[in-house]
Amino acid sequence: MTDQESFATLANFARRLRSDPRYMSYVLAKYQQQENIEDKDLARELGTLPALAARLALCKRPASSSGQFAEEVREIADYTLTDEAQLAGILRQVDTLEKLAGRSTLLAGSGAEEHLPIPYAGMLAAARDRDEPEADESSLADEERPEDEA
C-alpha cells in the first residue's frame, strides 16, 4: 500500500464518520458546509498536510462544555500540527450553529418563534457571515497564542 493509498484509506474512513457527531469528521463537515470549503481545500484552510487533516477528522470531538475542552483541543492540535485557537473556534462555531438550529427546529414546531426578538434565521445567517475580513480571525488567533518565536 503506497502513501497515497494509505492516505486515501484514512480519508475514506473519515468520510464515513461524517455522520457521527462524536467525531471531528462530523465537525469539519459541518464547518465546511457553513463556510463553503471544499474537501480539497480543507487542509490548507487548517494549515496542515492533507494526511494530518484526515487524522484530525478521525479524532474524537471535544465537548465545548467540558472542563477538559482546552486541554483536549490542545492535544488534537499537537497531534495534527494544527492551530488550537482555530480548532477551538471551529468547534464552538459548529456547536453554536447546531444549538441554534436545534432550538429553531423546536420553536418552529411550537409557534413560539413569533415571540422571539430576533429571527433565528437571521442569527444563523449572521453567525455564518464570511464577508468580514479574514485577517480579523487570524489576528485574533495570533493574540491567543503565546509568544513563541525565538
Next chain:
Amino acid sequence: MSSQIDRKQLWQRLHQRLLSGSSPTVTGEIATEFLPVIIRSLSRVFPNVNDPHLIETAAEEAIIFYLDHPAQFDPARASLFTYLRMRAKGYLLNTLGQQKTSQGGDKVVELDGAETVYRVEAQDEGDAETALIERESQADIEHRLSEIITDPAEFKVLALMLEGVRETSTFADALGITDQPLAEQTRLVKQCKDRIKKAVQRKYKI
C-alpha cells in the same frame, strides 16, 4: 523482534487509552495504525475479491466496532492487530456469503461478528509481522516535514507529537532539558511545540 514487542506495547497503550476514554486523539491513532495494514493483510488473504471496497468496508467495520466496544477485546487472548483483523475477516466473509446467497449460491455461514474466528485464530500471531509496518504514511509525513523542521531536537519533538505522545518528560528528554526545573521544562516544551506548529502553518496555510 524487539520492534515487534515495542509495537505490541504500543497497541496495549492505545487500548488502555481507548478504554479510559480520556484521549481525543486515540481513535485517530488506532485508525492510522491499523486500518491500512488490515486492508493490506486481507487483500493478501482474499486476492480474488473483485471489489476492493468490500475489504475496505470490512476493515472499517472492525475498527468502528472496536472503537465503540473496546472492552470486548481481551488482550490476554490475542494482540489487538489479530483481533481487528479477525473481526474484519468475519465481516468480509459474512458479506461475501450474503452475496453468494443472494446470487443463489450456498447458505450463508454466520460468523457472529467474527467472534468464532477470533476464538479459533486468537493465537495466530504470524501476521502480526504484517503490522510491523512499513509505516509509510508516517514516514512520508515526517519526510515532508523534515524540510520545514530542520533542527534535529525539534524534529524529535515533532515525531513524538505525531505519535500522540503527551508526557512532558518525554519531550524534555528529546530536547535535552531534563536538568531544568519542571516548570521550565513545561514552558520550553510548549514553546517548541508552538514553534513547530507555527512553522507548519506558515508552510501550508492558505
